[in-house]
Amino acid sequence: MAEKKAIHSPLPGIFYRRPSPEMPEYVQEGDSIHAGDVVGLIEVMKNFYEIKAEEDGIVDQFLANNEELVDAGQEIIMLKK
Template sequence: MPTVDVKSAIPGTFYRSPAPGEPPFVAEGEHVSADTVIGNIELMKQFNEVFAGVDGILTAFMISDAEAVDSDAVLAIISTD
């Protein structure tokens, strides 16, 4: 199955859930569509949604919750249908 890397468009801090103590937007192994939000990147107190960008199965997150990321960092890997 082909895979797609979901990359960060901006530097900041990556969050897998919408707020502390809440469940993640999506878990590994779940089906996602192109418009599924998989996380947020906080940059200068602004939150920017990260979308899957493709349809498939989110196979792995490459970044931990609340981890700093650079532009173009691979955040997750999606196996396409």
């Protein structure tokens, strides 16, 4: 069975899966990602912070929905290794 690893929100705020409403999502389930790839944004008081993958993997599942309020440390994406 493949090892799983979570990507956590670095800050409390609103999670976005795309850079703007008319742009495509950064990543989708099943996509291969590499360390340093941007996988989403967190908005805090009109400031946007990129969430970057810390290691390579395949996006297995989103644990937070687009535009959902998340807490610091909350798991937002599950990767398969």
